[in-house]
Amino acid sequence: xxxxxxxxxxxxxxxxxxxxxxxxxxxxxxxxxxxxxxxxxxxxxxxxxxxxxxxxxxxxxxxxxxxxxxxxxxxxxxxxxxxxxxxxxxxxxxxxxxxxxxxxxxxxxxxxxxxxxxxxxxxxx
Amino acid sequence: xxxxxxxxxxxxxxxxxxxxxxxxxxxxxxxxxxxxxxxxxxxxxxxxxxxxxxxxxxxxxxxxxxxxxxxxxxxxxxxxxxxxxxxxxxxxxxxxxxxxxxxxxxxxxxxxxxxxxxxxxxxxx
DNA sequence: CCGTATCCCTTCTGATACTG
DNA sequence: CAGTATCAGAAGGGATACGG
Numbered sequence: 509x510x511x512x513x514x515x516x517x518x519x520x521x522x523x524x525x526x527x528x529x530x531x532x533x534x535x536x537x538x539x540x541x542x543x544x545x546x547x548x549x550x551x552x553x554x555x556x557x558x559x560x561x562x563x564x565x566x567x568x569x570x571x572x573x574x575x576x577x578x579x580x581x582x583x584x585x586x587x588x589x590x591x592x593x594x595x596x597x598x599x600x601x602x603x604x605x606x607x608x609x610x611x612x613x614x615x616x617x618x619x620x621x622x623x624x625x626x627x628x629x630x631x632x633x
Numbered sequence: 634x635x636x637x638x639x640x641x642x643x644x645x646x647x648x649x650x651x652x653x654x655x656x657x658x659x660x661x662x663x664x665x666x667x668x669x670x671x672x673x674x675x676x677x678x679x680x681x682x683x684x685x686x687x688x689x690x691x692x693x694x695x696x697x698x699x700x701x702x703x704x705x706x707x708x709x710x711x712x713x714x715x716x717x718x719x720x721x722x723x724x725x726x727x728x729x730x731x732x733x734x735x736x737x738x739x740x741x742x743x744x745x746x747x748x749x750x751x752x753x754x755x756x757x758x
Numbered sequence: 759c760c761g762t763a764t765c766c767c768t769t770c771t772g773a774t775a776c777t778g
Numbered sequence: 779c780a781g782t783a784t785c786a787g788a789a790g791g792g793a794t795a796c797g798g
Contacts, residue, residue: 580751626705
């Protein structure tokens with residue numbers, strides 16, 4: 509620890525140049541995490557994901573997968589068979605994301621009660 | 634490393650009942666993380682935050698702070714002085730969030746290059 | 759089977775002006 | 779100093795129908 513002022517030299521993030529924001533832009537949308545978590549177990553075909561994720565529309569599944577592929581987190585493999593078959597799986601990069609995601613999930617599990625309580629306290633006041 | 638194959642025990646999330654989503658709804662918006670990180674260092678007054686976070690509007694600062702207070706992550710202390718003075722600081726709960734957030738930030742730092750590369754590969758193809 | 763194309767609605771965010 | 783109010787644009791997301 510520093511002697512006089514114990515101050516972390518981390519600069520103020522400048523909006524665009526903030527690494528955390530970059531992850532959150534990837535993972536912050538409604539379905540990304542769910543998809544990544546599922547693909548963390550095994551590879552899935554398109555309609556398999558569609559059935560496994562309750563409430564997602566075909567449109568959003570396509571869109572979200574495209575983003576994840578673009579960011580190099582998910583690999584898409586299309587087979588030119590009839591009927592067509594497309595497999596999605598995590599890349600090595602995608603798999604590395606599981607750990608911090610699990611940390612966040614753990615935090616949520618541990619503290620969701622506190623959060624609900626805080627909300628109720630706040631909303632009743 | 635102790636784990637042989639870091640396996641994620643997270644069950645299939647059911648949209649509303651997904652703990653990760655709950656955190657991401659808190660932390661996924663544009664300014665929350667930046668505020669939490671700043672308050673992780675020390676307490677701030679309103680305009681101090683306003684000056685420290687480049688690009689945020691008064692409106693969004695207020696709104697985001699309100700959300701964080703509601704969720705019990707940030708404490709607001711108003712002094713009835715003239716001129717008025719309001720201090721914001723992390724609660725104990727808020728401080729616990731710093732760790733998983735740092736994990737995510739670390740991931741971003743480590744892999745932002747890979748992501749940029751993947752994007753360029755994808756966008757040129 | 760694996761997507762696209764449209765349309766529409768809601769939420770989020772920003773700019774600006776004003777107040778206790 | 780620490781906010782509110784109002785308005786408007788952008789982005790996220792969903793429903794439905796159609797295509798290779």
